[in-house]
Amino acid sequence: MRALALACLLSLTAGPVWSQTDEPEVSTGPKTEVEKLAKSYDVEVQAFWVEFQKLEDDDARQKYYETKYPKPDATAAKMMVIAKANAGKPLGFDAIFWALNNRVQGESKSTALELLGAHYLEEPRLGHVLGSIERDPSTAAGGFLLAAMKSSKREVKGAAHFHYAKYLLNLGSLANYLEGAKGDERKQFVEYLGGDAAAKEIAAMDHAKLAVQAEGLLDTVAKKFADLDAGRGQTMGDVAKRDLFEVRNLSVGKPAPEIKGEDVHGKTFALTEYRGKVIFLDFWGDW
Amino acid sequence: MYPHERSLVKRLAGLPFAILGVNSDRDREALKKTLVDKNLTWRSWWNGPEGPGTKGGIAEQWNVxxxxxxxxxxxxxxxxxxxxxxxxxxxxxxxxxxxxxxxxPPKAAEESEGDPGL
Known part of the structure; x- marks a missing residue:
């Protein structure tokens, strides 16, 4: 169950912080072409969860989740047709917003990035989709985030600084992971990265340099864009400060910050009591 | 990960090694039961009292x-x-x-296989 819970959790935490339901609902039922397509995909997803709930066995559930969760690809392709026909208009942005929020990959993703770069760098809502791009290690994604950093809209500029920093940090951890991966695991991972050439490029990156660059960007966010809304009741300042703490104090090579607190029985203990031992520190939950 | 952790505890017993957890479960009593039922013998901080759970506390400080x-x-x-x-x-x-x-000490043959799950 842990693996499935993790998959669900990661898809929640790695995803964009915004959803379209944040916007005030004016009427019930879908009105635009984009809303209609989105609605019919939602119906598919709901049907999936109904079947999922009927399964009792954890393994069966996991398998069902892995094989039957509705893929957004077909809907996204239709969304991109709408986006191209309405490039520069709010409806086109809605279509792209949907595709990126549903973590679409491949051709639709490339189309979405191209259209955003060409038509929506001044769209105030652009900041809300950047979170779904930061985990894409492609140079196209990085280039787009860099372009968004030059937007004249302050909320876009601030969000782009933040998410480009996260993009750079992600490249660093991918390079790290690639170094340790062997055999089939490595093969799968190289495929995920987009093939040998892309993997080679990532492996050749200078981690320390990426971290320094990311730290500078996060510092800028914390100083100049701290007041911006980051979704989920947090400001850009809140999230940037936590990420800065991680870059500065939780990177490989840094002394582990002290941990002091109670165990499940209420007894206090500290990480430094274990100095002299090799420690495997596991942030875990049994859910 | 439990089977891997249990095998580390067993294989490295007596050596300068320890597993330490930071647990983000919400229900303290249920967690006590989990530790016993699943034979999780290593120590964990409970991510309270600010959390408890996935928000606040040690997990937030460590940006997890x-x-x-x-x-x-x-x-x-x-x-x-x-x-x-x-x-x-x-x-x-x-x-x-x-x-x-x-x-x-070297791994026992069965330990080098993947997690059998629990």
Whole structure:
């Protein structure tokens, strides 16, 4: 169950912080072409969860989740047709917003990035989709985030600084992971990265340099864009400060910050009591 | 990950090695039961009282956003690896033990296979 819970959790935490339901609902039922397509995909997803709930066995559930969760690809392709026909208009942005929020990959993703770069760098809502791009290690994604950093809209500029920093940090951890991966695991991972050439490029990156660059960007966010809304009741300042703490104090090579607190029985203990031992520190939950 | 952790505890017993957890379960009593039922003998901080759970506390200070998130820390208290799993985790721990002059006993044949699950 842990693996499935993790998959669900990661898809929640790695995803964009915004959803379209944040916007005030004016009427019930879908009105635009984009809303209609989105609605019919939602119906598919709901049907999936109904079947999922009927399964009792954890393994069966996991398998069902892995094989039957509705893929957004077909809907996204239709969304991109709408986006191209309405490039520069709010409806086109809605279509792209949907595709990126549903973590679409491949051709639709490339189309979405191209259209955003060409038509929506001044769209105030652009900041809300950047979170779904930061985990894409492609140079196209990085280039787009860099372009968004030059937007004249302050909320876009601030969000782009933040998410480009996260993009750079992600490249660093991918390079790290690639170094340790062997055999089939490595093969799968190289495929995920987009093939040998892309993997080679990532492996050749200078981690320390990426971290320094990311730290500078996060510092800028914390100083100049701290007041911006980051979704989920947090400001850009809140999230940037936590990420800065991680870059500065939780990177490989840094002394582990002290941990002091109670165990499940209420007894206090500290990480430094274990100095002299090799420690495997596991942030875990049994859910 | 439990079977891997249990096998580490067993294989490295008596050596300068420890597993420490930071647990983000919400229900303290249920957690006590989990520790017993699943034979999780290593110590964990409970991520309370500010949380409890995935918000606040140690997990927030360490900027944890996905579970499990793991670190391997050397005998001097320096962070040396993040989120290494499977064989890479064994190698990481063995490397750091070797740095303090300790050789880890070899894995039993059945341990090198994947998690049988629990």
């Amino acid at each position: 956003k996905g579970w499990p998130t793991t670190y391997v820390i050397d005998a001097k208290g320096i962070i040396r690896y993040k989120n290494v799993r499977g064989e890479a985790l064994d190698t990481a721990i063995e490397t750091l033990l070797a740095e303090v002059g300790v050789k880890a």
